[in-house]
Amino acid sequence: MLQVRAITKTFYPGTPNEVQALRNVDLTLEDGGFVIVLGTNGSGKTTLLNAVAGTFFVDHGNISLDGKNITRWPEHRRAKLIGRVFQNPFSGTAPNMSIAENLALAAGRGRSRGLGWALNANLRKEMRDRIRSLNMGLEDRLDNAIGTLSGGQRQALTLLMASWLKPSLLLLDEHTAALDPKSADQVIRLSQQIISRQKQTTLMVTHSMQQAVNLGDRIIMMHRGQILHDLQGAERGRIRVEDLLARFDDIRRREQLDPSVAEMLRRNYV
Amino acid sequence: MTLLIGAMTIGLILSLLALGVYLSFRIFNFPDITAEGSITLGAALSAILLVKHVNPVLATAAGFVAGALAGSLTGVLHTKFKIHGLLSGILVMTALYSVNLHVMGKSNVPLLSETTLLTYVEKMTVKIFGGAARFSAFGWEINRQDATVLVAALFGISVIGFVLYLFFRTNLGTSMRATGDNPSMIRALGVSVDAMIILGLALSNGLIALSGALLAQYQGFADVQMGIGMVVWGLASVIIGEALVGVSSLGLLIVGAVMGSILFRLLVAIALRWGLNPNDLKLITAFFVFSALVLPGFLKKFKLRTG
Numbered sequence: 001m002l003q004v005r006a007i008t009k010t011f012y013p014g015t016p017n018e019v020q021a022l023r024n025v026d027l028t029l030e031d032g033g034f035v036i037v038l039g040t041n042g043s044g045k046t047t048l049l050n051a052v053a054g055t056f057f058v059d060h061g062n063i064s065l066d067g068k069n070i071t072r073w074p075e076h077r078r079a080k081l082i083g084r085v086f087q088n089p090f091s092g093t094a095p096n097m098s099i100a101e102n103l104a105l106a107a108g109r110g111r112s113r114g115l116g117w118a119l120n121a122n123l124r125k126e127m128r129d130r131i132r133s134l135n136m137g138l139e140d141r142l143d144n145a146i147g148t149l150s151g152g153q154r155q156a157l158t159l160l161m162a163s164w165l166k167p168s169l170l171l172l173d174e175h176t177a178a179l180d181p182k183s184a185d186q187v188i189r190l191s192q193q194i195i196s197r198q199k200q201t202t203l204m205v206t207h208s209m210q211q212a213v214n215l216g217d218r219i220i221m222m223h224r225g226q227i228l229h230d231l232q233g234a235e236r237g238r239i240r241v242e243d244l245l246a247r248f249d250d251i252r253r254r255e256q257l258d259p260s261v262a263e264m265l266r267r268n269y270v
Numbered sequence: 271m272t273l274l275i276g277a278m279t280i281g282l283i284l285s286l287l288a289l290g291v292y293l294s295f296r297i298f299n300f301p302d303i304t305a306e307g308s309i310t311l312g313a314a315l316s317a318i319l320l321v322k323h324v325n326p327v328l329a330t331a332a333g334f335v336a337g338a339l340a341g342s343l344t345g346v347l348h349t350k351f352k353i354h355g356l357l358s359g360i361l362v363m364t365a366l367y368s369v370n371l372h373v374m375g376k377s378n379v380p381l382l383s384e385t386t387l388l389t390y391v392e393k394m395t396v397k398i399f400g401g402a403a404r405f406s407a408f409g410w411e412i413n414r415q416d417a418t419v420l421v422a423a424l425f426g427i428s429v430i431g432f433v434l435y436l437f438f439r440t441n442l443g444t445s446m447r448a449t450g451d452n453p454s455m456i457r458a459l460g461v462s463v464d465a466m467i468i469l470g471l472a473l474s475n476g477l478i479a480l481s482g483a484l485l486a487q488y489q490g491f492a493d494v495q496m497g498i499g500m501v502v503w504g505l506a507s508v509i510i511g512e513a514l515v516g517v518s519s520l521g522l523l524i525v526g527a528v529m530g531s532i533l534f535r536l537l538v539a540i541a542l543r544w545g546l547n548p549n550d551l552k553l554i555t556a557f558f559v560f561s562a563l564v565l566p567g568f569l570k571k572f573k574l575r576t577g
Contacts, residue, residue, distance in 0.1 A: 053458075079460030092458070094451035103445050110460035113441040161459070 002029040002169055003202065011223075021047040022058070022224040029169075032199045036212045038244065039222035040251070043167055045205045046087075048222065052203065054078040066168045069111050080110025083162030085155065085175040092158030095147030099138060099157065102146055103127050108160030130160060134190065152183025156190055163194045170195070172204040176211075189213070199224030209241045219244075223251050273539055275416045281535030282423040283488055286481035288511065289434065291504030292527045293474040298450040302471060303359035303501055304344045305478045307366030308337040311499035312479025317379040317492035324386045330483045337479020338472040340366060345468030353507065363497075368425040370494050377485075377494045386487040391415075391422045396535045420489070426484075430477075431524050438520055446470050447520075449504075499552045506555050507531035509562040 009022040019228060021044050029035055039045040044264050051058050054075035063071045065081050087091050093102050104118045122144065131139040132135075134156050138149070140152055155175060162170060172191065176184035188211065206212060212219050218236055221229040221244075229247060287309060294302035312333035319329035340362055345359035371377065395418040437443045448456040449466040457463050478500075486492040511530025513521040542548060 064447050074462070076457050076460050076462045079458055084458045086458075091452070091454050094448040094455055096451050097444070097448060102448075104441075105444055105448055105456065105459050105461075108441055108445075108459070113445045113461060115437075115440045115442055118439055118444040236562070 001066065002027070002033050002052065002203070003062075004048075004052065005025045005064075007058040007063065009051060009056070009058050019141035020225050023228060024060075025225070027204070027220070027227065029201060029203065031201055033215040033218060034195055034200075034202045035204070035218045035220060036216040037205045037220045037222060038207075038209070038212050039205075042224075043222040044225040045155040045222045046173055047225070049128065049171050049203060049205055052169070053082055053084055053171055054152060056223065073258045076177060080227045082171060083109070083149040083165075083169070084171045085158050085173065087164050087177050089155040089158070089178055092161065093146045093154050096145055099131075099146055099149075100124060100127060100142040103131075103161060103164065107163075109165055110166075112206040123261035127269065130196070131157075131162075133193075134160065150183070152179050152186060155179060155183070155187050159187065159190055159194065163198060166198050168201065170200050170202045171205075172202065174205050174207060177207060180182065191215075209244045211240060212244060213241050220249060221251075271411065272413055272416060272487065273543065274536065275311070275420050276413070277535045277539035278532055279416070279420045279423050279488065280485070281532035282420070282483055282528070283484045285331070285427055285502060285507065285531035286477045286484070286537065287428065287504045287528040288507035288531040289524065290474040290476075290478035290481070291501065292508045292511075292523070293477070294471060294507065295466060295505065296450075296523075297447055298470050298474075300348075300450075300467065301354065301356050301359070302341075302344060303473060304340055304362045304366075304471070304475055305359075305501045305504060306474040306497040306499075307363035307370070308340045308492060308497075309379050309482035309485075309500050310370045310492070311340055311366055311373070311560075312337045312482030313486035313492035313496060314373045314482075314494070315479075316483035317381055317486045318374055320381055320386055320487070321379060326385060326390065326487070328413070330387060330480065330487070333483030334476045334480040337482070338476035340479070341471040341473070341475025342468050345464075345471040349389045349464035349467055353436070367494070374492060375493065378491075380491045382489060382490045387423050387484070388419065388487050391419050394418065394422070401495045427528060429532055430480075431528055434477075435521050442469075499555070502552070502555055502559055504531075504535070506559050506562075507534045510534055511558065513562075 004025060004027040007022055007025050008020075011017075011019045011021055025044075025048060037045045037048065050056065052063060054070070054073060054077075061071075062069060065078075068081075070078050070081070074168065082231075084092075085092065094105070100119055105121060107123060108118075127142060129141045131142075136153055136156060138153060138157070146157065149157070160173070175191070176187050179187060192215065193203075194200060202216075217241065218230070218232040220227055220231075228251065285306065291302075291305060294300045294305075315336045316329040316333040319332055320326060322468045324332075339423070344358045344362045347353045347361060348355050353361070392415060395415055398418070399414050409472065438447060445456060445461045446466050446469065449461065449463055449470070450458075456466070482492075482496070485496070507530040508527050509530070510533050511526030512523070514529050515526035516535070541554075542551075546554075
């Protein structure tokens with residue numbers, strides 16, 4: 001179970017570029033839950049994911065996972081509990097190393113790296129079996145460098161790597177945004193398979209309303225570093241793409257209103 | 271022939287330098303200048319220990335350990351104190367110059383009358399070949415002593431190269447390679463990138479210092495100036511090696527670095543024999559590395575423009 005308590009993050013504090021990326025965010029994610037995070041650009045959804053992953057430390061608040069307080073854990077220590085897929089398909093794999101070596105690194109996620117062989121016959125066999133389920137014909141190319149594969153293939157492998165040892169939490173950061181529609185579709189289907197088979201607790205950021213409606217059992221909408229809507233249960237069941245768009249329109253209209261109202265108030269009362 | 275054998279032996283000894291440079295520059299993508307100080311450190315420490323009649327194997331190993339410490343210091347400066355990689359290396363290299371002078375107590379320590387690894391090889395030569403000081407092979411008169419040293423160096427370097435190759439296939443070794451290849455990926459898989467960089471630089475500089483310790487024993491002295499220009503020489507060897515084997519599998523690249531170092535030394539020996547002014551050696555090497563770095567990109571541009 002993931003518990004995020006009142007976390008705050010300000011980038012470049014005290015400078016003209018100051019950004020309050022997260023403002024007092026609370027979020028509880030039950031085991032096996034699949035939450036989609038939606039939001040406009042700069043709403044703080046990726047920042048929320050990075051705060052949980054440990055890319056930076058939050059200014060205030062607490063993050064706990066599996067009952068452990070991980071607020072001050074460095075990123076590589078949190079990796080024992082967290083699997084991650086990045087937006088950039090090139091971020092999740094080491095291009096000059098073979099498919100097998102990349103998977104072997106993932107098979108040791110969170111464990112201390114000793115002088116045992118990275119690869120052995122058993123592990124190779126398991127790799128072939130799991131890669132075959134991707135239906136990409138990669139099972140016979142275990143010794144090819146990952147850099148020779150397409151973005152979609154690399155992202156599928158990253159997904160396989162992130163979930164190789166079932167993590168307590170899987171973080172997907174717009175992981176199909178940089179792919180062509182066909183590969184994106186393939187990676188989404190694979191994500192669904194893995195999440196439902198492993199009953200995988202998942203936090204997924206996306207721009208796509210369609211993905212938000214089709215996937216997951218809960219939708220969170222973020223704006224300006226805060227959670228504005230948290231749709232779950234029956235309310236989540238009824239939601240359609242049009243409803244989500246309407247809510248975003250709402251946000252936008254309020255956005256446009258705010259400065260003009262403030263200006264009017266200033267003129268009348270100051 | 272003596273000249274060629276000598277050049278090949280130095281090439282083999284300096285191939286440890288090439289492997290160290292390959293590790294930091296190519297695998298970690300870390301421009302580590304510490305090498306110029308750590309190769310001297312390895313030579314200085316092992317030389318002074320030999321003068322004090324310490325067992326040559328121990329003295330050589332001490333050189334390796336000292337270099338590894340120097341390398342890890344550079345790693346700590348870079349990762350824990352967030353100093354730019356190049357500057358971390360320069361700081362440690364500069365500090366090592368004084369350290370080396372202190373270790374040796376003077377700027378040059380001769381080893382001609384000491385028991386060194388070379389003495390062991392000499393004893394072995396007598397045991398195997400008996401009396402004759404020269405033998406002829408392929409129509410050349412060959413100094414028996416030189417030949418055995420060459421064979422011993424080849425054997426030693428092969429063992430070290432093979433162990434290194436095996437190491438890079440362990441969990442720790444693959445994690446190190448991945449750290450250089452894609453740090454954000456390996457961090458997400460639970461490996462401390464800082465620890466890998468510190469460990470990798472320790473290994474790299476340990477190899478380089480070992481190279482220095484062996485070089486001091488082979489040439490019969492350690493000198494505080496001997497490290498100057500070594501990084502560029504190491505890089506030249508790595509570049510030649512890559513040209514020889516192509517950028518392909520790990521094992522071939524290790525073999526390539528060794529072959530590159532030998533070939534580089536042979537080229538230098540031949541150039542000097544043809545009357546190249548030794549003072550110009552570093553200038554020419556720097557120019558060679560410059561063209562090796564720039565030429566491929568330039569040729570590509572040229573091809574695009576014409577074709």
